Amino acid sequence: MDTMNVVYAVLVLFVMGVVFAILLGIAAKVFAVEVDERIPLVRECLPGANCGGCGFPGCDGLATAIVEGKAPVNGCPVGGAAAAAKIAEVMGVEADSSEPKVAHVHCNGGCNAKDKAVYEGLQDCTAAMRVAGGPKACAFGCMGLGSCVKACAFDAIHVVNGCAVVDPDKCVACGKCAAACPKKLIDMVPKSKKVHVNCMNKDKGAQAMKVCDNACIGCMKCEKTCKFDAIHVSGNVAVIDYDKCKGCKMCAKACPKGAIEPVPTPEEKAKFEAMMKAQAEKAKAAAEAAKAAAEAPKAE
Amino acid sequence: MFNLPASMGLTDILSLAIAAILVNNYILVQFLGCCSFFGVSKKTDTAVGMGMAVIFVMALASAVSWAVQYFILEPLNLGYMQTIAFILVIATLVQFVEMFMKKSMPALYSALGIFLPLITTNCAVLGAAITNIDNGNSFIGSVVYGVSAGIGYTLAIVLFASIRERLDLTAKCPKCFEGFPIALISAALLAMSFMGFSGLQVFK
Numbered sequence: 001m002d003t004m005n006v007v008y009a010v011l012v013l014f015v016m017g018v019v020f021a022i023l024l025g026i027a028a029k030v031f032a033v034e035v036d037e038r039i040p041l042v043r044e045c046l047p048g049a050n051c052g053g054c055g056f057p058g059c060d061g062l063a064t065a066i067v068e069g070k071a072p073v074n075g076c077p078v079g080g081a082a083a084a085a086k087i088a089e090v091m092g093v094e095a096d097s098s099e100p101k102v103a104h105v106h107c108n109g110g111c112n113a114k115d116k117a118v119y120e121g122l123q124d125c126t127a128a129m130r131v132a133g134g135p136k137a138c139a140f141g142c143m144g145l146g147s148c149v150k151a152c153a154f155d156a157i158h159v160v161n162g163c164a165v166v167d168p169d170k171c172v173a174c175g176k177c178a179a180a181c182p183k184k185l186i187d188m189v190p191k192s193k194k195v196h197v198n199c200m201n202k203d204k205g206a207q208a209m210k211v212c213d214n215a216c217i218g219c220m221k222c223e224k225t226c227k228f229d230a231i232h233v234s235g236n237v238a239v240i241d242y243d244k245c246k247g248c249k250m251c252a253k254a255c256p257k258g259a260i261e262p263v264p265t266p267e268e269k270a271k272f273e274a275m276m277k278a279q280a281e282k283a284k285a286a287a288e289a290a291k292a293a294a295e296a297p298k299a300e
Numbered sequence: 301m302f303n304l305p306a307s308m309g310l311t312d313i314l315s316l317a318i319a320a321i322l323v324n325n326y327i328l329v330q331f332l333g334c335c336s337f338f339g340v341s342k343k344t345d346t347a348v349g350m351g352m353a354v355i356f357v358m359a360l361a362s363a364v365s366w367a368v369q370y371f372i373l374e375p376l377n378l379g380y381m382q383t384i385a386f387i388l389v390i391a392t393l394v395q396f397v398e399m400f401m402k403k404s405m406p407a408l409y410s411a412l413g414i415f416l417p418l419i420t421t422n423c424a425v426l427g428a429a430i431t432n433i434d435n436g437n438s439f440i441g442s443v444v445y446g447v448s449a450g451i452g453y454t455l456a457i458v459l460f461a462s463i464r465e466r467l468d469l470t471a472k473c474p475k476c477f478e479g480f481p482i483a484l485i486s487a488a489l490l491a492m493s494f495m496g497f498s499g500l501q502v503f504k
Contacts, residue, residue, distance in 0.1 A: 009381050012372065016385065020392040027396050031403035057410075122469045 038067045038090055045086040046076055051153050053077045053174025066091065077101070078172040101173040101188040103157065103166045107142040108198035108259065110163030112213040114138075129182040137211035140200045142185055148177035190242050195249055197231070197238045199259040204236055209257075216259040222251035304370055305436040313444050316437070318500070320448035326424045327456040328487075328494040333424030337457055338483060340415070342468075347461035351454025353415040355447060358428050360397065361390045362446030365429035366439055386429045394420045424453060460490060 119135035156170035205217035230244035
């Protein structure tokens with residue numbers, strides 16, 4: 001009898017197993033979802049970090065969207081041109097060569113921006129914003145609490161001297177930091193461009209000067225200096241048109257507040273000022289000569 | 301032929317449900333299903349997703365395992381094979397549900413899909429199925445118990461996830477406690493507070 005019990009137990013479980021296996025086998029056929037065979041191929045070309053930088057839920061999401069035509073073949077900001085080319089091969093289209101981008105923090109206040117209060121709450125930018133707009137006197141600037149640093153999966157953004165700075169070599173332009181910044185200081189700029197306005201303070205010059213030593217005061221010097229019509233002051237803050245900027249750095253040298261990157265060294269600044277002075281004198285001399293020439297016939 | 305448990309009254313079922321949600325909360329009082337409780341509780345969103353998936357699977361597993369127990373195992377005197385048979389049933393069920401949802405409910409699948417395989421071997425699901433049999437619950441009682449156990453799980457994991465989110469933000473915790481240690485400590489405190497429900501008696 002005892003042996004029969006064991007045999008029963010084995011048989012019952014075996015039969016149950018077989019029945020379930022058959023059921024699952026049938027279900028797999030009945031409920032099979034037709035998957036486009038290109039989806040796994042595209043998926044293999046993607047980095048697989050599931051960073052969400054493309055705006056789709058993970059790499060699988062982007063692969064599905066690309067095959068369905070809802071996303072371009074260069075939709076992955078991390079894989080860049082290499083991944084785009086491979087995906088284009090799978091999809092049978094040509095990849096557009098897109099200019100690689102990096103994130104850039106448009107603030108250089110940091111320690112030069114004055115504090116209006118000592119903040120000891122949650123070490124998080126969004127939380128600090130809720131408390132009277134953050135501890136900095138400048139309502140527009142970086143608070144340096146590092147929400148962007150936490151958001152970055154690539155270790156490409158760090159708080160240096162109280163202000164977030166992007167490491168362009170590590171940055172993949174996934175946009176996570178830009179989304180995390182409650183002050184909206186971060187945007188994606190073309191990687192090849194090296195001149196940036198590092199201030200977003202839209203207050204009038206006098207007010208901006210009070211809150212930060214490095215604030216753009218809307219003095220228009222950069223706008224006047226630029227020979228390519230690439231930098232304009234709008235809403236009391238200078239903005240660069242990256243399509244027109246040739247990277248001559250003249251605006252950075254002209255800026256009295258050092259608000260434009262790359263900030264010139266004192267020697268460069270002195271050289272530039274001497275040059276401008278010489279130019280101004282030359283222009284003045286020319287004007288005087290013209291005036292003299294105009295007055296000369298009268299004297300005769 | 302079949303020796304089925306007696307049917308249960310409405311008050312019995314209600315007190316069963318409240319007991320499963322609060323008094324005998326699967327995670328915080330019975331300490332079942334702790335793996336997923338710690339694994340998927342870093343964000344409240346995913347915790348809610350996981351909780352919904354657990355409710356769904358527990359309800360189905362309770363119903364099917366009840367049927368397996370009383371229509372297959374008991375008549376053959378194989379009650380002692382319960383554990384193995386239920387694991388087989390739950391694993392199959394989860395697989396089947398996953399396939400079915402993928403085909404006919406893609407929206408629900410994309411919301412719960414990634415959590416379903418995690419639940420296949422969750423001991424809380426098996427625990428609910430076995431407890432049903434041990435308590436001699438009726439069929440309706442079993443399903444209600446499964447759903448309530450799932451609700452209890454969701455309650456615990458969502459509470460815990462919101463505590464962990466909050467903890468991550470404050471960042472005031474000592475270096476040696478960061479991450480998992482502080483999670484264990486907060487889970488213990490949460491469990492202790494749930495012990496406070498142990499005196500709760502409804503409809504008695």
